[in-house]
Amino acid sequence: xxxxxxxxxxxxxxxxxxxxxxxxxxxxxxxxxxxxxxxxxxxxxxxxxxxxxxxxxxxxxxxxxxxxxxxxxxxxxxxxxxxxxxxxxxxxxxxxxxxxxxxxxxxxxxxxxxxxxxxxxxxxxxxxxxxxxxxxxxxxxxxxxxxxxxxxxxxxxxxxxxxxxxxxxxxxxxxxxxxxxxxxxxxxxxxxxxxxxxxxxxxxxxxxxxxxxxxxxxxxxxxxxxxxxxxxxxxxxxxxxxxxxxxxxxxxxxxxxxxxxxxxxxxxxxxxxxxxxxxxxxxxxxxxxxxxxxxxxxxxxxxxxxxxxxxxxxxxxxxxxxxxxxxxxxxxxxxxxxxxxxxxxxxxxxxxxxxxxxxxxxxxxxxxxxxxxxxxxxxxxxxxxxxxxxxxxxxxxxxxxxxxxxxxxxxxxxxxxxxxxxxxxxxxxxxxxxxxxxxxxxxxxxxxxxxxxxxxxxxxxxxxxxxxxxxxxxxxxxxxxxxxxxxxxxxxxxxxxxxxxxxxxxxxxxxxxxxxxxxxxxxxxxxxxxxxxxxxxxxxxxxxxxxxxxxxxxxxxxxxxxxxxxxxxxxxxxxxxxxxxxxxxxxxxxxxxxxxxxxxxxxxxxxxxxxxxxxxxxxxxxxxxxxxxxxxxxxxxxxxxxxxxxxxxxxxxxxxxxxxxxxxxxxxxxxxxxxxxxxxxxxxxxxxxxxxxxxxxxxxxxxxxxxxxxxxxxxxxxxxxxxxxxxxxxxxxxxxxxxxxxxxxxxxxxxxxxxxxxxxxxxxxxxxxxxxxxxxxxxxxx
Amino acid sequence: xxxxxxxxxxxxxxxxxxxxxxxxxxxxxxxxxxxxxxxxxxxxxxxxxxxxxxxxxxxxxxxxxxxxxxxxxxxxxxxxxxxxxxxxxxxxxxxxxxxxxxxxxxxxxxxxxxxxxxxxxxxxxxxxxxxx
Numbered sequence: 068x069x070x071x072x073x074x075x076x077x078x079x080x081x082x083x084x085x086x087x088x089x090x091x092x093x094x095x096x097x098x099x100x101x102x103x104x105x106x107x108x109x110x111x112x113x114x115x116x117x118x119x120x121x122x123x124x125x126x127x128x129x130x131x132x133x134x135x136x137x138x139x140x141x142x143x144x145x146x147x148x149x150x151x152x153x154x155x156x157x158x159x160x161x162x163x164x165x166x167x168x169x170x171x172x173x174x175x176x177x178x179x180x181x182x183x184x185x186x187x188x189x190x191x192x193x194x195x196x197x198x199x200x201x202x203x204x205x206x207x208x209x210x211x212x213x214x215x216x217x218x219x220x221x222x223x224x225x226x227x228x229x230x231x232x233x234x235x236x237x238x239x240x241x242x243x244x245x246x247x248x249x250x251x252x253x254x255x256x257x258x259x260x261x262x263x264x265x266x267x268x269x270x271x272x273x274x275x276x277x278x279x280x281x282x283x284x285x286x287x288x289x290x291x292x293x294x295x296x297x298x299x300x301x302x303x304x305x306x307x308x309x310x311x312x313x314x315x316x317x318x319x320x321x322x323x324x325x326x327x328x329x330x331x332x333x334x335x336x337x338x339x340x341x342x343x344x345x346x347x348x349x350x351x352x353x354x355x356x357x358x359x360x361x362x363x364x365x366x367x368x369x370x371x372x373x374x375x376x377x378x379x380x381x382x383x384x385x386x387x388x389x390x391x392x393x394x395x396x397x398x399x400x401x402x403x404x405x406x407x408x409x410x411x412x413x414x415x416x417x418x419x420x421x422x423x424x425x426x427x428x429x430x431x432x433x434x435x436x437x438x439x440x441x442x443x444x445x446x447x448x449x450x451x452x453x454x455x456x457x458x459x460x461x462x463x464x465x466x467x468x469x470x471x472x473x474x475x476x477x478x479x480x481x482x483x484x485x486x487x488x489x490x491x492x493x494x495x496x497x498x499x500x501x502x503x504x505x506x507x508x509x510x511x512x513x514x515x516x517x518x519x520x521x522x523x524x525x526x527x528x529x530x531x532x533x534x535x536x537x538x539x540x541x542x543x544x545x546x547x548x549x550x551x552x553x554x555x556x557x558x559x560x561x562x563x564x565x566x567x568x569x570x571x572x573x574x575x576x577x578x579x580x581x582x583x584x585x586x587x588x589x590x591x592x593x594x595x596x597x598x599x600x601x602x603x604x605x606x607x608x609x610x611x612x613x614x615x616x617x618x619x620x621x622x623x624x625x626x627x628x629x630x631x632x633x634x635x636x637x638x639x640x641x642x643x644x645x646x647x648x649x650x651x652x653x654x655x656x657x658x659x660x661x662x663x664x665x666x667x668x669x670x671x672x673x674x675x676x677x678x679x680x681x682x683x684x685x686x687x688x689x690x691x692x693x694x695x696x697x698x699x700x701x702x703x704x705x706x707x708x709x710x711x712x713x714x715x716x717x718x719x720x721x722x723x724x725x726x727x728x729x730x731x732x733x734x735x736x737x738x739x740x741x742x743x744x745x746x747x748x749x750x751x752x753x754x755x756x757x758x759x760x761x762x763x764x765x766x767x768x769x770x771x772x773x774x775x776x777x778x779x780x781x782x783x784x785x786x787x788x789x790x791x792x793x794x795x796x797x798x799x800x801x802x803x804x805x806x807x808x809x810x811x812x813x814x815x816x817x818x819x820x821x822x823x824x825x826x827x828x829x830x831x832x833x834x835x836x837x838x839x840x841x842x843x844x845x846x847x848x849x
Numbered sequence: 850x851x852x853x854x855x856x857x858x859x860x861x862x863x864x865x866x867x868x869x870x871x872x873x874x875x876x877x878x879x880x881x882x883x884x885x886x887x888x889x890x891x892x893x894x895x896x897x898x899x900x901x902x903x904x905x906x907x908x909x910x911x912x913x914x915x916x917x918x919x920x921x922x923x924x925x926x927x928x929x930x931x932x933x934x935x936x937x938x939x940x941x942x943x944x945x946x947x948x949x950x951x952x953x954x955x956x957x958x959x960x961x962x963x964x965x966x967x968x969x970x971x972x973x974x975x976x977x978x979x980x981x
Contacts (some may be wrong), residue, residue: 318889445871449879460882462896464876469873583914598932645941666935667909742907775890796935 068121070211071099076203077116084109091188092270103188107178110191113198114171115849121168124210125155134228136217137210138280139162143234145613146241152710154235159368159387160210162248167201169249169256174198177260179286181267188465189267193401197259200394204758207387234613237648243302247295248631251322255290258325258360260284261332265353269405274413278336281353283827289333292326297812304805306650310806316469317372320447321363328356328441331433338426338433341491344418345430347406352437354402355767359440361395371451423494428486435479442471473526477839478570483562484540502540512534522577529534531573539565554825561818568811574804581800586621587671588792594799597661601795602631619795621663622650629656634665634797658760660805664798670791676763676782681773689758689781696721697777698730700765706734713738713747718762718777729754733779735762748780757785816818880949885926885957894951894960897922901946909936919955922950928952932959939964 087106091099124137128151133139141161142154146457156165174194180188215225263282268277300312301320313319332352335345366372369388406413409845420427445452446463453461488494488502513535514528522528545559586596586601593599602620618633638644647668654661679685684696706715717734735748748761764778782788881887883895897920901907905919905927916932918940930948940946943964950959 294864442871445875448883449875461879462882464878464880464894467874467878470878471871474870585911642939642942646936646939666914667911669909669911794911795915798914 068522070120071209073116073120073123073204074205074211077113077120078199078206080109081113081199081202082193083747084113084599085192085199088188088192088195092192099188103182103191106191106195107187110171110178110195110198113202114168116737117164117168117171117202120210120266121155121164122540124161124164125152127211128152128154131232131843132346133230133232134214134225135210136212136214139214139229139232140604141232141235141348142404143232143613145611146235149245150235150240153239153248156248156252157235157239157244158210160205160208160212162252162596163201163204163208164210165249166252166255167198168207169253170194170201170259171198173256173260177263179809181264181280184276186267186271186280190263193263193266196401197263197398198778200390200397201355204390204394206389234641237614237637237641239328241302241306243298243306247298247302248260250291250298251295254288254322255325255360255364257284257288257726258329258357258710260288260356261329261353262344262398265350266401266405269350269409272409272412274350274409275339275343276754278339278349279830279833282333282340282437283823283830285329285333285336286819286823286826289326289329290823291469291814292329293819294816295814296322296326297809301809305653314807315446315465317441317447318367320443321367324363324440324443324447325356327436327443328352328359331440332356334433334436338429340425342418342420344420344426346413347410348430348433350406350409350413351402352433354399354406358395358399358402359444361391361398362444365387365395366447366451371454372447381774387477390605391471400658421493423489423496423499425486425489425491425494428482428489432479432482432486435475435482438473439475442475443468473530473562477529477533480537480566480569483565484537487540487544487559489564504545505543506540507538509539517573524577527573527577530569534566534569534573537571539561541566553705554821557818557820557822557825559818560821563817564811564814564816566811567689567807567814571804571807571809571811574807575802578781578803579642579800581798583666584799585798586797588793588794590792591624595801597801598795599797599799601626601665604636604793614638616646619652619665619668621795621797623654623661623799625661630661632661632663632664638666656807657806659801659803662800662802664800666796666798668793668795669792670696673789673791674761674763674782676778678766678776678778680776686715687753687758687781689754692725693756695760695779696722696723700775700777701732703737709736715761718765720760724755726737727754731760733760733762735765737765750784757783759784820834872902883925885920885922885952886924888957890954892951894949895960897950897957898945898947899923900944901940904928907936907940911916916962920943920946928957929955930957931960932962935966974980 084106087109091102091106095614095816127138128142129148131138131144133140137158137160141157142151146154154161156162174191177194178191179186182413185260215223218227235766261284264277264281265283268274271277291460295320299322303314304312311755317833319519322566323495329352332349332355335348336350339349340344369391418426446467449463452458454458483505485503488506490498499716510532514532517531518528524530540817541559541562545563547554548559549556580595582594584592584599586592586599588601588603591598592601600622604617604619606615606617608614608616615638618637619636620631620633623630623632633652635650636647636654637650638647642648649665652663653664675688677685678687679695679697681697681699684694687693687695698721701717703714703716703718708714713736715736717732720731720733722729722731731751732751733751734749738745738747744765746762746764748763750759750761752759758781761780761782762777763780766776768776881895883891883893883897885897888895888897897958899920899922902919902921902972907916908916909916910928914935916934916936918930920928922928930950932948932950937943937946945965946966947963948957948959949961950957951962952958
């Protein structure tokens, strides 16, 4: 109850802090300082209140208070501590709370920072508005709703509160859920900062200074969001067994789009820092990066993409849907109106770039990255566009993204290398020639080697060449710089990381060998160049009553080396144990991963089946002189029910040998299983032989019952019945150099860390000097 | 300023080229949501939203790695589906499935089957858990 009221109060407080900051903008100095002081305190109160709300929610989850709808919906008594904490943000309400809390906490750090740069009121008025919207969203999707309130329409009361919650989807039961969503939300939250600074710059009519102040924050957001996206890919690869690290799924795209925009923004901000150009572009991109966060949230949270993604989507309810839409429209409108109002001012700052300069190449690069963002947005939104236009709903296949990026990525890599070869303002021709020749030579040799090993697709060859070109240039210039001034090497480290990532993408997409393998227990089975043996299973986590979780051990041999991996099959009450959740078994390696993705497990079929249609005959598989004719099937009412309530049917068979003929009834017991009827045949000995026949399946032909078919099985009754062995079906793949994907992204993030240090230092130094608007900044750079 | 037209021509050409790449990729890879009826007429890859026809069961053949079931589309038409691959997660629990594939000889050859689960979110408590 208190928590519900608290959320409403926080919304009011956020709104009033925003109002006070707005008042501070227009008041005289003395009153403005007073307004800001009050607003600051209220804002801190909002942040504190959000932390308190989060703590309350976590405590409610830990106490298993299933009288709260959210707690009932996403947690259960069986969950271990780290997953109980993670269930705090496993649902919509909680994840909005987490996002809002991060925005508010970042705000607490941002306030004194903005104040130091005398930017508090203009920044915080926009930032406060963002927090207001987010808290309003929490009012609409309150995580503290009571069970009996949520289901009042179904006639449920407090007496109906459950003893246990529904639990967390077993696919989410691992360490990744404890870090991936928070990191992603910190990244999302940071996007608000660049937006607020850009708007503040427009209010103050200071079109350059905000760039310096906002740059470290923008770099931070880019690094964190990029890292968060990679963790998602890693999770999909490691646990969910999707086989790859990226599938162009709408949810993946929805975090990629703002990231691409903010990457473009980082580059154009650098251009403006050095040249004073691209003023309007930076404003627009700062607005776009934030609006795309909202748009992505809207796409994935409003339920409108429900049929196109592997992620579960939810209809958040009408109210929340409209708030999300209003949120997005409001901030787009604010951005557009603010930029248009200052259009005249900003046009004064136009700069012309000559093509052989770094600023020119960085601008082109940013444009290409924006093109990628636009294509991904179009692809992801396509079903929605078509629906809004009243056309037949159409989705976009993965090939769309692959095709456009096979053009865009090589272009970006070339432009990246050129932007490093060129220097600011103008570049001597001799320097261009020597570096381009060096880069092209390295790339040509390396690509030739890759072609020799086996890439033959033109697109991949171009991609490889450009990635090597960029890699060589970055490495050469970067090494020169890291010795002189490590903090300045950030860009080179990041770009090297991107080249490594692209190498990983090429090797995994071109050289991955994938095989479908049916492994009979204990039988070594050749699969490609490897021999796989299913060794048996072991139950784990036996102390939980809600699950049966098994490790399936598979031995992988090649030459003299032997590895054993364990794939996991997991039957859970979560889906009433109807089918297992699957986790791959992976042998990690630097130069390749061996990836065993489980598909199914079953008992082997001991007997060869022979299908026979009514009114036709077959020859017995053990003796071709014996003819068996299927006369008809008996109806269940002709037969008795078994003691355990199963119905029975029989095949009426005419069996003719050279010297005799007999009519047999092969009866079968039929039970209803999850995947349809399950047949249990009774063996009927055939005359003059030790062989017996059984009816293993009936396939009824509904249109023409006289054409129904049956499956017959035969066995030798003089021999004991063999025990069926377990058959484990897997997809086995060898993924060369997939480690480069993870290593590349981590290197990229590391580069960002260097740059954050560099620009934070720079702005401290600048504050020590007195900054005037018109002096271009000077920092020593090659 | 005399160089300006050049710049605009190059920029325009690059934008046109990118737009062409995008549009041609889009038209080649767009997949319509269709009913069984329409999918049969189109004869190309589509997505069909429907439900699993439980009375017909499902079958997974490990040797050929084929998962088969019968789909009932939103208009009630039935079609057998064959997916190369394992049974999708949460298949039984799904309230609806989205099958991507093309109809060939009366069989929907699927390249992908998405399952939509209701229970996870905003579920009715009455059927999700036994009351305490």
